[in-house]
Amino acid sequence: MVRFQLHRFVRTCVLATISIVALVLSFALLPSVEAKQTCLRIALPESASGPLGPDVYRAVMRDAGLCVDPMPMPNARAFMAMRHHQVDGVFAMLEEFESSVGTPVIRGNILVCNPDGILVVKKGGARSVAELTSEDIGVWLGASWSEKLLGTYDHVVRVPGGPAMMREMLVKGRLDGMLLNAFSLGVQGGVPDGFVQIPVTKLAVYSWLRAEYASEIEKFDVGTARYLEKILAVYGQAS
Numbered sequence: 001m002v003r004f005q006l007h008r009f010v011r012t013c014v015l016a017t018i019s020i021v022a023l024v025l026s027f028a029l030l031p032s033v034e035a036k037q038t039c040l041r042i043a044l045p046e047s048a049s050g051p052l053g054p055d056v057y058r059a060v061m062r063d064a065g066l067c068v069d070p071m072p073m074p075n076a077r078a079f080m081a082m083r084h085h086q087v088d089g090v091f092a093m094l095e096e097f098e099s100s101v102g103t104p105v106i107r108g109n110i111l112v113c114n115p116d117g118i119l120v121v122k123k124g125g126a127r128s129v130a131e132l133t134s135e136d137i138g139v140w141l142g143a144s145w146s147e148k149l150l151g152t153y154d155h156v157v158r159v160p161g162g163p164a165m166m167r168e169m170l171v172k173g174r175l176d177g178m179l180l181n182a183f184s185l186g187v188q189g190g191v192p193d194g195f196v197q198i199p200v201t202k203l204a205v206y207s208w209l210r211a212e213y214a215s216e217i218e219k220f221d222v223g224t225a226r227y228l229e230k231i232l233a234v235y236g237q238a239s
Helices: 001-037 054-063 076-083 144-150 162-171 182-187 211-238
Strands: 040-045 068-073 090-094 107-115 116-122 137-140 156-159 176-179 195-202 205-210
Touching: 040 076, 054 068, 054 211, 068 076, 068 116, 076 090, 090 107, 090 211, 107 211, 116 137, 116 144, 116 162, 137 144, 137 162, 144 176, 144 195, 156 162, 162 176, 162 182, 182 195, 205 211
Parallel strands: 040 068, 040 090, 137 156, 137 176
Antiparallel strands: 090 205, 107 205, 116 176, 116 195
Protein backbone atom coordinates (compact mmCIF):
# COMPACT_ATOMS: atom_id res chain seq x y z
CA MET A 1 0.00 0.00 0.00
CA VAL A 2 2.80 2.37 0.96
CA ARG A 3 4.70 1.44 -2.24
CA PHE A 4 1.58 2.17 -4.33
CA GLN A 5 1.10 5.57 -2.72
CA LEU A 6 4.79 6.41 -3.24
CA HIS A 7 4.55 5.43 -6.90
CA ARG A 8 1.44 7.55 -7.29
CA PHE A 9 3.13 10.50 -5.58
CA VAL A 10 6.21 10.25 -7.80
CA ARG A 11 4.07 10.04 -10.94
CA THR A 12 2.07 13.11 -9.88
CA CYS A 13 5.25 15.07 -9.21
CA VAL A 14 6.71 14.11 -12.59
CA LEU A 15 3.54 15.14 -14.43
CA ALA A 16 3.40 18.41 -12.52
CA THR A 17 7.06 19.11 -13.34
CA ILE A 18 6.49 18.40 -17.03
CA SER A 19 3.47 20.73 -17.06
CA ILE A 20 5.41 23.54 -15.38
CA VAL A 21 8.36 23.15 -17.77
CA ALA A 22 6.00 23.17 -20.75
CA LEU A 23 4.29 26.31 -19.45
CA VAL A 24 7.62 28.08 -18.86
CA LEU A 25 8.83 27.14 -22.33
CA SER A 26 5.63 28.40 -23.94
CA PHE A 27 6.06 31.81 -22.32
CA ALA A 28 9.77 31.85 -23.13
CA LEU A 29 9.07 31.23 -26.79
CA LEU A 30 6.47 33.99 -27.14
CA PRO A 31 8.92 36.95 -27.17
CA SER A 32 11.12 35.28 -29.76
CA VAL A 33 8.14 34.82 -32.07
CA GLU A 34 7.05 38.42 -31.58
CA ALA A 35 10.61 39.65 -32.08
CA LYS A 36 10.56 38.33 -35.63
CA GLN A 37 7.79 40.83 -36.45
CA THR A 38 9.67 44.13 -36.72
CA CYS A 39 7.53 47.21 -37.23
CA LEU A 40 9.43 49.96 -39.03
CA ARG A 41 8.97 53.49 -37.72
CA ILE A 42 8.11 55.65 -40.74
CA ALA A 43 7.96 59.45 -40.62
CA LEU A 44 4.87 60.80 -42.38
CA PRO A 45 4.19 64.45 -43.23
CA GLU A 46 2.24 66.10 -40.41
CA SER A 47 -0.42 67.03 -42.96
CA ALA A 48 -1.27 63.33 -43.44
CA SER A 49 -4.65 63.01 -41.73
CA GLY A 50 -8.23 61.85 -42.21
CA PRO A 51 -8.55 59.55 -45.24
CA LEU A 52 -4.77 59.73 -45.69
CA GLY A 53 -3.82 59.45 -42.03
CA PRO A 54 -1.46 57.04 -40.22
CA ASP A 55 -4.06 54.27 -39.99
CA VAL A 56 -4.50 54.24 -43.77
CA TYR A 57 -0.74 54.17 -44.35
CA ARG A 58 -0.35 51.36 -41.81
CA ALA A 59 -3.11 49.36 -43.52
CA VAL A 60 -1.71 49.62 -47.06
CA MET A 61 1.75 48.65 -45.83
CA ARG A 62 0.29 45.71 -43.92
CA ASP A 63 -1.45 44.57 -47.12
CA ALA A 64 1.96 44.76 -48.82
CA GLY A 65 3.40 42.47 -46.13
CA LEU A 66 5.23 45.12 -44.11
CA CYS A 67 4.53 46.15 -40.52
CA VAL A 68 5.02 49.88 -39.97
CA ASP A 69 4.46 52.37 -37.18
CA PRO A 70 3.65 55.71 -38.89
CA MET A 71 4.87 58.80 -37.03
CA PRO A 72 3.51 62.15 -38.31
CA MET A 73 6.03 64.95 -37.86
CA PRO A 74 7.37 68.13 -39.51
CA ASN A 75 9.87 67.79 -42.34
CA ALA A 76 12.79 69.12 -40.31
CA ARG A 77 12.09 66.77 -37.43
CA ALA A 78 11.83 63.80 -39.81
CA PHE A 79 15.25 64.64 -41.21
CA MET A 80 16.85 64.76 -37.75
CA ALA A 81 14.93 61.70 -36.55
CA MET A 82 16.38 59.69 -39.44
CA ARG A 83 19.87 60.99 -38.72
CA HIS A 84 19.63 60.04 -35.03
CA HIS A 85 18.00 56.62 -35.61
CA GLN A 86 14.66 57.65 -34.11
CA VAL A 87 12.81 56.48 -37.23
CA ASP A 88 13.56 53.74 -39.76
CA GLY A 89 12.25 55.49 -42.85
CA VAL A 90 10.47 58.53 -44.28
CA PHE A 91 7.57 58.71 -46.70
CA ALA A 92 8.71 61.75 -48.66
CA MET A 93 12.12 63.35 -49.06
CA LEU A 94 13.96 64.91 -51.98
CA GLU A 95 16.50 62.95 -54.01
CA GLU A 96 19.35 64.84 -52.30
CA PHE A 97 18.32 63.29 -48.96
CA GLU A 98 20.86 60.47 -49.29
CA SER A 99 23.82 62.84 -49.46
CA SER A 100 22.67 65.13 -46.66
CA VAL A 101 21.12 62.96 -43.94
CA GLY A 102 24.44 61.64 -42.60
CA THR A 103 23.45 57.98 -42.23
CA PRO A 104 23.24 55.12 -44.78
CA VAL A 105 19.82 55.05 -46.47
CA ILE A 106 18.25 53.37 -49.47
CA ARG A 107 15.83 55.11 -51.82
CA GLY A 108 12.54 53.55 -52.80
CA ASN A 109 11.92 52.93 -56.49
CA ILE A 110 8.55 54.68 -56.55
CA LEU A 111 8.49 58.38 -57.43
CA VAL A 112 6.23 59.85 -54.76
CA CYS A 113 5.80 63.08 -56.67
CA ASN A 114 7.58 65.36 -59.12
CA PRO A 115 6.18 68.79 -58.29
CA ASP A 116 7.35 72.22 -59.32
CA GLY A 117 9.09 74.35 -56.76
CA ILE A 118 6.93 77.48 -56.61
CA LEU A 119 7.75 81.04 -55.63
CA VAL A 120 4.61 82.89 -54.49
CA VAL A 121 4.94 86.69 -54.50
CA LYS A 122 2.76 89.78 -54.78
CA LYS A 123 1.43 90.71 -58.20
CA GLY A 124 3.69 93.17 -59.94
CA GLY A 125 6.67 92.20 -57.80
CA ALA A 126 9.65 89.95 -58.46
CA ARG A 127 9.33 87.52 -61.36
CA SER A 128 12.11 85.16 -60.25
CA VAL A 129 14.32 84.34 -57.27
CA ALA A 130 17.07 86.47 -58.81
CA GLU A 131 14.81 89.55 -58.73
CA LEU A 132 14.11 89.34 -54.99
CA THR A 133 15.52 92.32 -53.09
CA SER A 134 14.20 92.81 -49.55
CA GLU A 135 11.01 90.71 -49.52
CA ASP A 136 10.54 88.40 -46.53
CA ILE A 137 10.23 84.94 -48.11
CA GLY A 138 8.87 82.05 -46.07
CA VAL A 139 10.35 78.57 -46.46
CA TRP A 140 9.36 75.31 -44.80
CA LEU A 141 11.85 74.64 -42.00
CA GLY A 142 14.00 71.69 -43.09
CA ALA A 143 13.28 72.03 -46.83
CA SER A 144 16.88 72.11 -48.04
CA TRP A 145 15.95 72.70 -51.70
CA SER A 146 14.48 76.08 -50.71
CA GLU A 147 17.62 77.05 -48.82
CA LYS A 148 19.82 76.08 -51.77
CA LEU A 149 17.67 77.95 -54.25
CA LEU A 150 17.69 81.14 -52.18
CA GLY A 151 21.43 80.82 -51.55
CA THR A 152 22.77 83.86 -49.72
CA TYR A 153 19.49 85.79 -49.83
CA ASP A 154 19.17 87.53 -46.45
CA HIS A 155 15.41 87.83 -45.96
CA VAL A 156 14.47 84.19 -45.37
CA VAL A 157 11.85 83.26 -42.75
CA ARG A 158 12.04 79.59 -41.72
CA VAL A 159 8.54 78.42 -40.78
CA PRO A 160 8.18 75.25 -38.65
CA GLY A 161 4.46 74.90 -39.36
CA GLY A 162 5.00 74.31 -43.07
CA PRO A 163 2.72 75.42 -45.95
CA ALA A 164 -0.39 76.02 -43.82
CA MET A 165 1.41 78.41 -41.49
CA MET A 166 3.25 80.10 -44.37
CA ARG A 167 0.00 80.79 -46.22
CA GLU A 168 -1.58 82.18 -43.07
CA MET A 169 1.41 84.46 -42.50
CA LEU A 170 1.25 85.55 -46.14
CA VAL A 171 -2.44 86.48 -45.89
CA LYS A 172 -1.83 88.38 -42.63
CA GLY A 173 1.03 90.36 -44.15
CA ARG A 174 3.77 88.79 -42.06
CA LEU A 175 5.43 87.44 -45.21
CA ASP A 176 5.92 89.00 -48.64
CA GLY A 177 6.20 85.65 -50.37
CA MET A 178 6.85 81.95 -49.88
CA LEU A 179 8.71 79.11 -51.52
CA LEU A 180 7.06 75.68 -51.54
CA ASN A 181 6.21 72.77 -53.81
CA ALA A 182 3.18 72.89 -56.08
CA PHE A 183 1.45 69.96 -54.38
CA SER A 184 1.56 71.63 -50.95
CA LEU A 185 0.34 74.89 -52.49
CA GLY A 186 -2.64 73.10 -54.01
CA VAL A 187 -3.48 71.36 -50.73
CA GLN A 188 -3.58 74.75 -49.00
CA GLY A 189 -6.08 76.15 -51.49
CA GLY A 190 -3.74 77.68 -54.03
CA VAL A 191 -2.46 81.22 -54.36
CA PRO A 192 -4.15 83.89 -52.17
CA ASP A 193 -5.73 86.94 -53.82
CA GLY A 194 -3.19 89.54 -54.82
CA PHE A 195 -0.38 87.02 -55.31
CA VAL A 196 1.02 85.04 -58.24
CA GLN A 197 2.85 81.74 -58.49
CA ILE A 198 6.11 81.35 -60.41
CA PRO A 199 7.63 77.90 -61.11
CA VAL A 200 11.33 78.11 -60.24
CA THR A 201 12.57 74.50 -60.21
CA LYS A 202 11.54 70.85 -60.59
CA LEU A 203 11.62 68.48 -57.61
CA ALA A 204 11.85 64.67 -57.35
CA VAL A 205 10.48 63.17 -54.13
CA TYR A 206 10.94 59.56 -52.98
CA SER A 207 10.37 57.36 -49.92
CA TRP A 208 13.44 56.18 -47.98
CA LEU A 209 14.49 53.40 -45.60
CA ARG A 210 17.58 52.85 -43.52
CA ALA A 211 20.14 50.81 -45.43
CA GLU A 212 19.87 47.90 -42.98
CA TYR A 213 16.27 47.37 -44.15
CA ALA A 214 17.19 47.04 -47.82
CA SER A 215 15.64 43.56 -47.87
CA GLU A 216 12.23 45.18 -47.23
CA ILE A 217 12.41 47.69 -50.07
CA GLU A 218 10.26 45.64 -52.46
CA LYS A 219 7.38 45.45 -49.96
CA PHE A 220 7.96 49.09 -49.08
CA ASP A 221 7.62 50.06 -52.75
CA VAL A 222 4.36 48.12 -53.08
CA GLY A 223 2.94 49.85 -50.01
CA THR A 224 4.11 53.26 -51.23
CA ALA A 225 2.43 52.73 -54.60
CA ARG A 226 -0.85 51.76 -52.90
CA TYR A 227 -0.71 54.76 -50.60
CA LEU A 228 -0.18 57.03 -53.61
CA GLU A 229 -3.31 55.49 -55.15
CA LYS A 230 -5.19 56.53 -52.01
CA ILE A 231 -3.81 60.07 -52.31
CA LEU A 232 -4.83 60.33 -55.96
CA ALA A 233 -8.30 59.00 -55.17
CA VAL A 234 -8.84 61.55 -52.40
CA TYR A 235 -7.60 64.57 -54.34
CA GLY A 236 -9.22 63.33 -57.53
CA GLN A 237 -12.58 63.40 -55.75
CA ALA A 238 -11.81 66.80 -54.27
CA SER A 239 -11.20 68.23 -57.72
